Amino acid sequence: MSDRQQPPSGAPKVGGLAGDDIGYDSEEWAAVRPRRITPEQWQQFEGYMREIFTALGMPVGSPPTVDTPRRFLRALFEATSGYEGDEKLVTAFPTECRGGPDCRISQVVEGPIPFFALCEHHSLPFFGAAYVGYVAHEHILGLSKLTRLLRLFARRFSVQERIGQQLADALVRILEPHGVAVHLEAVHLCTQMRGVREIESSTRTTYWRGSYETEDQLRMEFFDLCGPRSTGRGRT
Numbered sequence: 001m002s003d004r005q006q007p008p009s010g011a012p013k014v015g016g017l018a019g020d021d022i023g024y025d026s027e028e029w030a031a032v033r034p035r036r037i038t039p040e041q042w043q044q045f046e047g048y049m050r051e052i053f054t055a056l057g058m059p060v061g062s063p064p065t066v067d068t069p070r071r072f073l074r075a076l077f078e079a080t081s082g083y084e085g086d087e088k089l090v091t092a093f094p095t096e097c098r099g100g101p102d103c104r105i106s107q108v109v110e111g112p113i114p115f116f117a118l119c120e121h122h123s124l125p126f127f128g129a130a131y132v133g134y135v136a137h138e139h140i141l142g143l144s145k146l147t148r149l150l151r152l153f154a155r156r157f158s159v160q161e162r163i164g165q166q167l168a169d170a171l172v173r174i175l176e177p178h179g180v181a182v183h184l185e186a187v188h189l190c191t192q193m194r195g196v197r198e199i200e201s202s203t204r205t206t207y208w209r210g211s212y213e214t215e216d217q218l219r220m221e222f223f224d225l226c227g228p229r230s231t232g233r234g235r236t
């Protein structure tokens with residue numbers, strides 16, 4: 001990763017992290033959209049975190065906590081590795097479709113695919129599972145790429161709605177399929193461990209593109225195949 005700035009010793013190795021963590025282990029992937037954080041900034045940020053944790057009551061400096069500011073920043077950096085990488089590196093395979101209405105194959109449904117994200121309002125985790133379906137046209141996707149794409153969008157500061165939308169739209173761009181369906185089920189710590197402290201409910205969001213928007217049968221088949229009837233809890 002020649003052109004990438006490395007954080008100081010305590011921070012994660014940027015070059016390895018982004019690619020490995022999202023699932024693209026090539027340098028090409030990791031170099032696509034590196035975050036520019038200088039060693040001086042990392043030192044500065046650790047100082048800020050030390051101050052904040054101390055003000056909140058943590059006895060920073062005791063043996064177990066002396067490295068907590070650094071650990072916290074590393075964890076945050078790792079959890080937001082989706083800012084690095086690019087959907088353009090996801091390649092599709094051609095099908096044998098020759099075009100026309102008879103080329104349609106049945107839908108592909110993958111899930112539950114676990115994900116973890118940080119809510120952009122509180123920077124607290126929300127997590128659960130995604131179900132992804134598509135009806136291919138001239139291209140299909142390697143199954144693992146659905147997981148990699150989901151992680152690309154989930155490992156950011158986001159909201160559940162945006163992750164589903166980004167995933168659906170990326171699949172439309174990459175595959176130009178007949179249709180795409182994305183269903184996410186997640187629980188949000190910002191509503192569970194603070195605020196309303198609502199621990200029983202989960203949040204479910206669904207996106208339809210193309211033929212799923214118009215064909216009831218396809219939507220029913222999607223839900224039958226993925227069976228997203230419980231919360232994301234216990235699946236991650």
Ligand SMILES: Nc1nc2c(ncn2[C@@H]2O[C@H](COP(=O)(O)OP(=O)(O)OP(=O)(O)O)[C@@H](O)[C@H]2O)c(=O)[nH]1
Binds near residue numbers: 121160188191196
């Ligand atoms: N739509 C949506 N809302 C979210 C998501 N994650 C968190 N939120 C909500 O974002 C809102 C932020 O509202 P604010 O009133 O600005 O923040 P707050 O004072 O901390 O709100 P409370 O959580 O109600 O205490 C809250 O209602 C959160 O529950 C998400 O993924 N999607």
Ligand SMILES: [Zn+2]
Binds near residue numbers: 119120124190
């Ligand atoms: Zn929140």
